[in-house]
Amino acid sequence: MKQQKSFKKMDVGKLYLVPTPIGNLEDMTFRSIKMLKEADLIASEDTRNTQKLLNHFEIGTKQISLHEHNVKERVPELITYLLEGKVIAQVSDAGMPSISDPGHELVLKAIENDVDVISLPGASAGITALIATGIAPQPFLFYGFLPRKTNEQKQSLEKIKELESALIFYESPHRVVKTLKVMLEVFGGNRKAVLCRELTKLFEEYTRGTIEELISFFEDTPIKGECCLIIEGFDGQVMLSEVEEGLSIREHVLQVIEQNKVTSKVAIKEVAKIRGIKKQDVYKEYHLE
Template sequence: MLETQKSFDTKSKYGTLYLVPTPIGNLDDMTFRAVNVLKDADLIAAEDTRNTQKLLNHFEIETKQISFHEHNTVQRIPELLAKLKEGTTIAQVSDAGMPSISDPGHELVVACIKEDVNVVPLPGANAGITALIASGLAPQPFYFYGFLSRKPNEQKDELKKLVNRQETIIFYEAPHRLKKTLKGLVAQFGGSRKAAFCRELTKKHEEFIRGDLDTLTDWANTTEIRGEFVIIVAGNDHPTNHQVDPLKNLTIDQQVNFYVESGLNTNDAIKRVAKHHHLRKQIVYNEFHNINK
């Protein structure tokens, strides 16, 4: 179903949700429009009210705040939505950069769209794009990924799915996890893949470290790592479409067990194996249960 939104329709009976980007380090990157929206809003929904209060104090903004973060979305969204439908104007901010980009906000946006509440985004600071254009790697096309999983096995699976992407890839990473993530990148992408570390963007100690993943590993192992990082990785110039069949070299009963261990019940696993091999279900059933013909 087609939906349209006229962001500045004065006939709207509801309030408006403004998505307001905040500086990622340098307060001078706050736009005039962002300051005015925060001043004019009835309420500011902030990821961390203490952090946002410092920003408000700097720009002499006195608008009231309410906390809105990943741990209270279930509680807050109905509350914020009710206020918006009463005509309240709400500005949503994260701690730094764009709301919804590796930060809270998306669920609220979806809820507002569903209820026909206008959502108005403001342009502004974004670490990923800022890093990309100074990385020296191809700026387009690019693929934004953000934070990889902290769990080693899940991160490994994520990187395996990304290894053949031809676009320049943007990752975010915290300083204490940088070495582990770099190790995973080398293991899956190879040490010769070109990349860049973009550290402490817009701040006093902003730094760009460029090279291949091997040389970046050497740098990381000989440097005291501080600050938040954006990792820009070149796309794969020679992607392969070869995918390993997880069922290869497994017996029929082992294949059924593979799907069972993946979460299917036995009957559905048997159906899956039968479909995979274009066999009748009964043949696989008999093989799995060791039933003689």
Template sequence: MQQQRSFTKEASGSLFLVPTPIGNLEDMTYRAVNTLKSVDLIAAEDTRHTQQLLNQFEIETKQISFHEHNKENRIPELVERLQDGTNIAQVSDAGMPSISDPGHELVLAALAADIQVVPLPGASAGITALVASGLSPQPFTFYGFLPRKQSEQIKTLTDLAQKPETILFYEAPHRLAKTLANIQTVYGDDRQVSLARELTKKYEEFIRGTAAEVADWAQQSEVRGEFVVMVAGNEHPTEAVEAADPLAELSPVEAVNALVASGMKTTAAVKQVSKLRQLDRQALYQTYEEQK
């Protein structure tokens, strides 16, 4: 058990988790600015990007890079500095640290070293989108970015299909159409979906409709900006939800070939196709091997 009083003076430094704007600089809070000015060091995901923010608010605090590619070496260094009494603020490029951004491992390391971790409230794309989505805001499940591979994405969506709460995903513009097509495939044409893009920016936009309507919009439109994808929960979670076959137009062997080409192992691909189409797995495997 560990008990923390965030603002009790300690010999060691404190780790402050500071949110930054997701677009509109006016969403920077007074407290965030004052914290970044008062700490000894800022651990930033991209120091060049963060420097623009610091210049905007006349913050002169020194930065150090902390991102996915250097975290293994950087975390011990940051923890040592915290133990020596250095106050450090951690920021990502936008929004809350640790939410689809670096930070969680640093928090764990700081807590293991009995260092105070102090979070600041602020901008978060998921919550901002959810309250204007038109979908039920509570309860909700935040998932973040879905797997990129088709087969893995279908499996993840299927695993979430029984959830009665609204589900939140993040998605990049170049993958949006395929992701929405998979959502339509797994959840059906009529499930309600809400999209939010370019939140707090000049071209902020919401697209609300059925899975079929939203998927069609993505196919027909020039998609730009980062998206929050929100899917209504299953109103009848006790009813079994069968995943539709995303490769239905292909023969069983062609479907296996497509899944293997996407990176899935042969045995897993045969298992998935045979399950979706209610085929004998061993017979399909034998046929696949014969036609290779």
């Protein structure tokens, strides 16, 4: 067990996690600007992108790159700087470091070496989008990017399809419709869904509807820019398969008994869960004959 006193003086340096704007530069906080000016070094996901930000706010602090391709070599180097007493500010291209961006490895190593890790509040696309969608924001699950392969997407979505939380995904504009079609297959078409595009920028856009409606609308409409996809949480109504839809409740119970080799009591409970109805109602229907 360790306890961090973030602003207690130490012999080693400190690692500051500094959020950057997701689009509009006016969202940069006074504290973030101050921190980037005062740091000994800025660890950036892409030094070229960060340099534009630094130039805008007249910040002259030296940068060093830290991204997914050099993390193994760079993290030990940065830890050495921190142990020498230097203050490092870590930034990603947009939003919060470590959230669908590089950074977590450096945080872990800093903690391991008893270096204080201090997070500054600021912009995050997922939360920014969620509270404007109209979908109940609590609880929520931030998922980030799904796997690219369809089968892996299905497996991931199956694990979370019955969560009552709002679901936050990031997606490439070129893959949004394809991903929605996989969601249609796993979640059904009636769940509320909102595609949030170009947040905080001039062409910011929220398209609200159901999964099915979004697919229909965007199938022949090119999507551009950064996208965030918010999906309504599970409401307790499980999708029935075409076969199950054609069965009476009693026939459905008998099918579960036969297929799963279980007692009627267990089957009644399972059918109630699948259909989203009370066990007592299933019990009555099953024992009518």
